[in-house]
Amino acid sequence: MDVNGRFITFEGGEGVGKSTQAKLLAEKLVTLKQKVNLTREPGGCEIGEKVREILKSNSRSIDPICELFLLFAARRDHFINLITPWLKEGYFVICDRFYDSSLIYQGLLKNVSIEDIMKLKQITIGNFDPDLTIVLDVSTDISIQRLITRHLVHDEYDQMSRQKHDIIRNGFQKIADIFSFRSVLINAEGSEKSVFKKIWKAFEKRIGI
Numbered sequence: 001m002d003v004n005g006r007f008i009t010f011e012g013g014e015g016v017g018k019s020t021q022a023k024l025l026a027e028k029l030v031t032l033k034q035k036v037n038l039t040r041e042p043g044g045c046e047i048g049e050k051v052r053e054i055l056k057s058n059s060r061s062i063d064p065i066c067e068l069f070l071l072f073a074a075r076r077d078h079f080i081n082l083i084t085p086w087l088k089e090g091y092f093v094i095c096d097r098f099y100d101s102s103l104i105y106q107g108l109l110k111n112v113s114i115e116d117i118m119k120l121k122q123i124t125i126g127n128f129d130p131d132l133t134i135v136l137d138v139s140t141d142i143s144i145q146r147l148i149t150r151h152l153v154h155d156e157y158d159q160m161s162r163q164k165h166d167i168i169r170n171g172f173q174k175i176a177d178i179f180s181f182r183s184v185l186i187n188a189e190g191s192e193k194s195v196f197k198k199i200w201k202a203f204e205k206r207i208g209i
């Protein structure tokens with residue numbers, strides 16, 4: 001498939017501002033008269049949104065392999081029925097999280113083998129990869145503070161959660177390093193506007209329109 005460098009993903013831990021920045025990029029491209037679709041994982045398609053509900057509900061903990069299969073099943077549906085057709089129609093597709101998140105959350109955090117995740121990646125999307133992955137990075141303190149402000153966690157955030165944040169942050173930094181041919185690590189601690197400026201600069205350099 002000729003994707004023409006139009007598939008852009010945003011990655012990073014919770015509270016780094018992915019969704020806000022993905023939206024800003026989509027809006028900027030629209031003002032430049034580009035065709036854009038903004039989507040997310042898990043989500044985007046019906047199966048993905050259902051998987052998102054399952055993952056976000058705290059009713060019971062799910063076995064990591066089971067979680068991985070759910071995510072990749074949803075990813076396959078998203079890939080075949082939305083991402084690929086959109087790219088073929090010449091849209092920029094901006095996706096809030098993609099398979100790098102599986103490497104971090106199911107792999108590093110929940111100890112599923114990275115090799116197995118990559119096998120599943122191959123089965124699901126083959127050699128397809130993002131053309132640009134914007135990895136947003138903020139300190140664990142800032143990320144927790146932002147989640148508290150958004151009432152997503154409580155003040156009594158425990159040490160265990162802090163360690164998890166550190167694992168996630170370090171993991172995404174590694175992703176940006178290992179996949180540097182398609183990734184850029186952006187310090188996202190500043191204002192929305194200043195962070196977006198850096199993202200736009202990276203976009204213009206790596207992708208352009």
Ligand code: TMP
Nearest residue numbers: 014041042055071097098101102105106
């Ligand atoms: P968020 O995108 O709103 O932060 O929430 C999505 C949650 O799903 C987040 O906790 C990360 C998790 N997730 C995985 O565990 N694996 C994945 O492959 C993806 C895409 C998300």
